[in-house]
Amino acid sequence: MKPKVFITRKINQEIVAKMEEFCEVSMWEEEEVPVPRDILMEKIKDVDGLFCLLTETIDEELLETAPHLKVVSNMAVGYNNIDIDAAKKLGITVTNTPGVLTETTADLTFALLMATSRRIVEASSYLKEGKWKTWSPMQLTGQDIHGATLGIIGMGRIGSAVAKRALGFDMNVIYHNRKRVSKLEEELDVKYVEMDHLLKNSDFVCVMVPYTKETDKLISKREFDLMKDTAILINTARGGIVDEQALYAALISNKIWGAGLDVFENEPVSVDHPLLSLDNVVAIPHIGSASIKTRLKMAEVAADNLIKSLKNEEPECVVV
Ligand code: DGY
Numbered sequence: 001m002k003p004k005v006f007i008t009r010k011i012n013q014e015i016v017a018k019m020e021e022f023c024e025v026s027m028w029e030e031e032e033v034p035v036p037r038d039i040l041m042e043k044i045k046d047v048d049g050l051f052c053l054l055t056e057t058i059d060e061e062l063l064e065t066a067p068h069l070k071v072v073s074n075m076a077v078g079y080n081n082i083d084i085d086a087a088k089k090l091g092i093t094v095t096n097t098p099g100v101l102t103e104t105t106a107d108l109t110f111a112l113l114m115a116t117s118r119r120i121v122e123a124s125s126y127l128k129e130g131k132w133k134t135w136s137p138m139q140l141t142g143q144d145i146h147g148a149t150l151g152i153i154g155m156g157r158i159g160s161a162v163a164k165r166a167l168g169f170d171m172n173v174i175y176h177n178r179k180r181v182s183k184l185e186e187e188l189d190v191k192y193v194e195m196d197h198l199l200k201n202s203d204f205v206c207v208m209v210p211y212t213k214e215t216d217k218l219i220s221k222r223e224f225d226l227m228k229d230t231a232i233l234i235n236t237a238r239g240g241i242v243d244e245q246a247l248y249a250a251l252i253s254n255k256i257w258g259a260g261l262d263v264f265e266n267e268p269v270s271v272d273h274p275l276l277s278l279d280n281v282v283a284i285p286h287i288g289s290a291s292i293k294t295r296l297k298m299a300e301v302a303a304d305n306l307i308k309s310l311k312n313e314e315p316e317c318v319v320v
Helices: 013-020 037-044 060-064 084-089 102-117 120-128 157-168 182-188 195-201 221-226 244-252 292-310
Strands: 004-007 024-027 049-052 071-074 093-095 149-153 172-176 204-207 232-235 258-261 281-283
Touching: 004 013, 004 037, 013 024, 013 292, 037 060, 049 292, 060 084, 071 292, 084 093, 093 292, 102 120, 102 157, 102 204, 102 232, 102 258, 102 281, 149 157, 149 195, 157 172, 157 182, 172 195, 195 221, 221 244, 244 258
Parallel strands: 004 024, 004 049, 049 071, 071 093, 149 172, 149 204, 204 232, 232 258, 258 281
Antiparallel strands: none
């Protein structure tokens, strides 16, 4: 008998077909609507493997209703949607998809940094709304990227890929990380600094840490108070790392200059969220890894991880 698998969103048919060679697959057939919790609760009772996205909350209650579940394969590098301790306790393997999305996410992070500092979205609306009457000396002026100091909080895979891009723009890169990464310091010419030093000295503060209990609201009022009034915050990691109320307060009081946000505390962010009313916020809908090639690779890696776990082989990317 083939092991049973549930996929929580419609994914590429070729990848499903590959899984079907080894598993009996059922799939939530929607692309834009997440599987409702009650349906997931029902489905999970019966399956050996779950292929899920960051939109699903895989908590203890859910895992405990799954007597046959051997593996949860998350199609994301982040796994804050999964209760890792509960999975460990219940002997369920959790896998993720690091590596394949690093460069694409770094590209987007840099694009967001550039769009925010040079007011690209605002300038485009200005033109399309017929506001462009003349060229004028200080019209839509932003902050320079070349020669600026970029402070990266979290020098993991994506953080280092962002640093590489910054060096091509003649930026001065400083970073803070739980551990110093001496090899990278030499390779990339980046400098380790204490967190407060980074906040005080960066023109761009780029958040690149995973979301955990320790990083919850890591950037809050105290941190904004330390930042330059010309500083720009970029977050393509997880919304909960930044205290959104404190960010709003910092932006409207000109305590900092702008923010580029790909992620929000609650996603999808409500259109009447105060941050979205500000011209100095560039907001995009969690598209860091959203290139066609990368999203397909992520689905492929997630499928491989799932199949290998069900075959009792070692999957490539194990969290626990
Ligand atoms: C991840 O993988 O964790 C990203 O947030 C989505 O690609």
